[in-house]
Amino acid sequence: xxxxxxxxxxxxxxxxxxxxxxxxxxxxxxxxxxxxxxxxxxxxxxxxxxxxxxxxxxxxxxxxxxxxxxxxxxxxxxxxxxxxxxxxxxxxxxxxxxxxxxxxxxxxxxxxxxxxxxxxxxxxxxxxxxxxxxxxxxxxxxxxxxxxxxxxxxxxxxxxxxxxxxxxxxxxxxxxxxxxxxxxxxxxxxxxxxxxxxxxxxxxxxxxxxxxxxx
Amino acid sequence: xxxxxxxxxxxxxxxxxxxxxxxxxxxxxxxxxxxxxxxxxxxxxxxxxxxxxxxxxxxxxxxxxxxxxxxxxxxxxxxxxxxxxxxxxxxxxxxxxxxxxxxxxxxxxxxxxxxxxxxxxxxxxxxxxxxxxxxxxxxxxxxxxxxxxxxxxxxxxxxxxxxxxxxxxxxxxxxxxxxxxxxxxxxxxxxxxxxxxxxxxxxxxxxxxxxxxxxxxxxxxxxxxxxxxxxxxxxxxxxxxxxxxxxxxxxxxxxxxx
Numbered sequence: 389x390x391x392x393x394x395x396x397x398x399x400x401x402x403x404x405x406x407x408x409x410x411x412x413x414x415x416x417x418x419x420x421x422x423x424x425x426x427x428x429x430x431x432x433x434x435x436x437x438x439x440x441x442x443x444x445x446x447x448x449x450x451x452x453x454x455x456x457x458x459x460x461x462x463x464x465x466x467x468x469x470x471x472x473x474x475x476x477x478x479x480x481x482x483x484x485x486x487x488x489x490x491x492x493x494x495x496x497x498x499x500x501x502x503x504x505x506x507x508x509x510x511x512x513x514x515x516x517x518x519x520x521x522x523x524x525x526x527x528x529x530x531x532x533x534x535x536x537x538x539x540x541x542x543x544x545x546x547x548x549x550x551x552x553x554x555x556x557x558x559x560x561x562x563x564x565x566x567x568x569x570x571x572x573x574x575x576x577x578x579x580x581x582x583x584x585x586x587x588x589x590x591x592x593x594x595x596x597x598x599x600x601x602x603x
Numbered sequence: 604x605x606x607x608x609x610x611x612x613x614x615x616x617x618x619x620x621x622x623x624x625x626x627x628x629x630x631x632x633x634x635x636x637x638x639x640x641x642x643x644x645x646x647x648x649x650x651x652x653x654x655x656x657x658x659x660x661x662x663x664x665x666x667x668x669x670x671x672x673x674x675x676x677x678x679x680x681x682x683x684x685x686x687x688x689x690x691x692x693x694x695x696x697x698x699x700x701x702x703x704x705x706x707x708x709x710x711x712x713x714x715x716x717x718x719x720x721x722x723x724x725x726x727x728x729x730x731x732x733x734x735x736x737x738x739x740x741x742x743x744x745x746x747x748x749x750x751x752x753x754x755x756x757x758x759x760x761x762x763x764x765x766x767x768x769x770x771x772x773x774x775x776x777x778x779x780x781x782x783x784x785x786x787x788x789x790x791x792x793x794x795x796x797x798x799x800x801x802x803x804x805x806x807x808x809x810x811x812x813x814x815x816x817x818x819x820x821x822x823x824x825x826x827x828x829x830x831x832x833x834x835x836x837x838x839x840x841x842x843x844x845x846x847x848x849x850x851x852x853x854x855x856x857x858x859x860x861x
Contacts, residue, residue: 505656506703506762510717510769511693513685520716524707 392572396563403559404580410477410555411542417481418541422488427523429493440489447486453547455479460551476548484541491533495526528599535592539585556580605668607632607773607804608653613662615648622648623659624828630806635799637807637815640825641851646808649825650775653806654695655688666694667772693721696766697775700782702758704750710737711746714765722769736764740794756787760794774798776807812855816840824848
């Protein structure tokens with residue numbers, strides 16, 4: 389059994405590297421989209437808020453797999469030819485972003501109104517106190533749920549194997565077909581996912597401690 | 604000289620709730636005015652109107668001669684731009700019941716934030732001023748602490764220093780000792796007393812009657828959104844004219860025997 393692991397490891401590792409790569413890209417893009425749209429979802433402008441809410445409600449109402457298919461099969465109809473990798477990264481980022489956006493919005497809204505009162509009373513204008521007072525606190529508060537979404541994001545990437553992007557899950561499928569030992573192979577695949585996610589959880593806990601107000 | 608605060612027939616409603624009803628009064632430069640009244644009588648709302656945290660519906664509030672929050676065009680009030688409103692708030696410091704320090708910043712960062720970003724004072728200079736103010740409120744050693752590490756009384760003294768760092772012309776105090784443990788009330792009141800002595804114009808909402816008697820040049824009694832009585836502490840506290848004020852004060856004297 390050990391030799392089975394050793395024999396299949398190089399191929400799985402290649403897939404795992406791709407999974408890591410996709411996770412990182414999607415997570416970073418998702419964070420950027422999510423944080424920006426989260427902040428925009430609380431600003432006074434009704435038009436911008438409307439656009440952001442349309443995005444969030446639309447995305448939250450569609451399964452990721454369907455969004456993935458939509459992006460992959462629909463865009464070429466409009467003459468936009470995306471390769472599978474880019475279509476996958478775009479879908480997952482947009483999907484992750486919608487959930488992060490709601491976390492940020494909730495965090496901003498949960499801050500006591502006194503924070504805004506104090507900032508205003510000190511002569512600060514909207515964007516100054518958002519930047520210096522509200523968003524920094526909201527981000528700190530959002531960290532645990534964002535780590536949660538980040539873990540989901542890693543696992544979302546397993547879906548891209550369906551549109552033939554060569555990730556860890558696809559590598560596992562290929563290896564199980566070659567070795568005819570699917571249980572062993574998928575156990576190995578699961579272990580690798582687990583290691584990724586566990587490391588990220590630990591990193592999240594570490595950051596949470598670092599960012600706590602009391603050092 | 605004209606009064607530094609002039610409030611004329613101010614009305615304010617929250618939905619159907621008419622909180623301030625034709626409130627008028629003035630505050631002279633260097634005066635300490637204490638506002639008393641039962642909870643829900645509108646005194647906090649009145650205070651928050653004085654720096655436009657609550658926007659009054661009608662009437663006029665003049666701060667140092669300038670109409671607050673609105674511009675008068677052909678007799679109609681037009682809301683000023685956010686920039687102008689922010690600018691006018693620089694002149695009026697407020698200290699809140701719940702401190703409202705910024706928890707993600709140290710004490711020093713709390714104090715220098717607005718002086719450096721809003722007043723555009725050089726950071727070095729702002730730090731110097733902050734240290735002087737912290738020394739004044741007796742917390743120079745807490746410079747690098749985060750607010751959560753301080754007691755309520757200490758947090759409130761930092762909040763006072765933070766407001767003073769903007770060098771306001773007027774300081775508002777909104778029940779600043781109500782959230783404090785009884786043994787911490789004294790240290791905050793001492794700072795306020797010292798501030799009043801230094802000639803700062805202050806409007807203070809409080810339930811501390813002894814303090815009001817000590818510090819106030821004038822006491823305003825509010826009831827149901829109106830100013831019912833005002834005068835020197837002696838007049839208001841010792842010889843109340845209206846039945847409502849008598850009833851209000853009676854409750855306090857009874858409390859002392861509990």
